[in-house]
Amino acid sequence: MRALTVRPGEKESLEVRDVPDPVPATGELLVQGLVVGVCGTDREIARGEYGWAPPGRERLVLGHESLGRVRQAPPGSGFSAGDLVAGVVRRPDPEPCGACARGEFDMCRNGRYTERGIKEIDGYGAQVWCVEAGYAVKLEPHLQRVGVLMEPTTVVAKAWEQVERVGARSWFEPRRALVTGAGPIGLLAALLGTQRGLEVHVLDRVTEGPKPALVRDLGAAFHAEGIEQVISDVCPDVVIEATGASELVFASLTGTAPYGVVCLTGVSPAGRRVSVDAGAINREIVLENDAVVGSVNANLRHYRQAADALATADLSWLERLITRRVPLERAAEAFTPQPDDVKVVIDL
Known part of the structure; x- marks a missing residue:
């Protein structure tokens, strides 16, 4: 073979x-x-x-x-x-x-x-x-042409599970989610966000091609403006960061509503240096009871969650x-x- x-x-x-x-x-x-x-x-x-x-x-x-x-x-x-x-x-x-x-x-x-x-x-x-x-x-048999999306869907199934588990440390009823990046992980994260009934926003730098329409056809909002503007306008309860871009990562850490949860799924390249106000980031996270969690890979539970999500998605x-x-x-x-x-x- x-x-x-x-x-x-x-x-x-x-x-x-x-x-x-x-x-x-x-x-x-x-x-x-x-x-x-x-x-x-x-x-x-x-x-x-x-x-x-x-x-x-x-x-x-x-x-x-x-x-x-x-x-x-x-x-x-x-x-x-x-x-x-x-x-x-x-x-x-x-x-x-x-x-x-x-x-x-x-x-x-x-x-x-x-x-x-x-x-x-x-x-x-x-x-x-x-x-x-x-x-x-x-x-499910009807997923033959798209079932290869299973593994990346497990990554975001786990990410959403992590968000919900962290949020459950107190009363948690998120309404707005921001996904940074409209690659496969970001789009699938947006899909699972809409399946949860959230108001979903997706940020990406592209303005042409298939990504903006894919986001809008989920019923989500597409943004191509700067991260600071989007964070200010949306004030998300949850951020799923799917790029690994340093400026988006650090903006996300201080951009949520109080008691916000940021889940980092993108892997940043090593060696790139950025200047950040570490004191301001610490102050924001502590005083607003925010949480930041990294998430990678998936176990069998997440594969089953992903299979269910794909089975109910628009083919x-x-x-x-x-x-x-x-x-x-x-x-x-x-x-x-x-x-x-x-x-x-x-x-x-």
């Missing part, structure tokens, strides 16, 4: 090549790969900046945003041939920390977790793959998030962003 592979730590090593057909172990599903998504993490690995091959191997099968159809399932697994499934990315380490041992492997304390397509386990960027039944999640809107589909043999094209890209996927 063919698979998208890379030699981690080496630039320009991305290659579609023949790899052995997988043989399912006891308790595993055999899955026909349909589509794999491409995100910033994949591009970093392809540039040689990140990633680990499986032990004893030079190459890693890339891809953590998965979608496939079950070919073969073990008896009693809860799956059947023909089921549409996504595979979970992270696995707890063999000697799990307390969080991993309780199924909260997205909150691993010791860092010895592994991840499909990222860290020491082959990913889902192959024409056929296997996955443990306990790390597969079923999707035509989800289809518009996928702005480019690239065949596997031309997979390298998916790693060069185009101006109107939202989500780029590779057909397997």
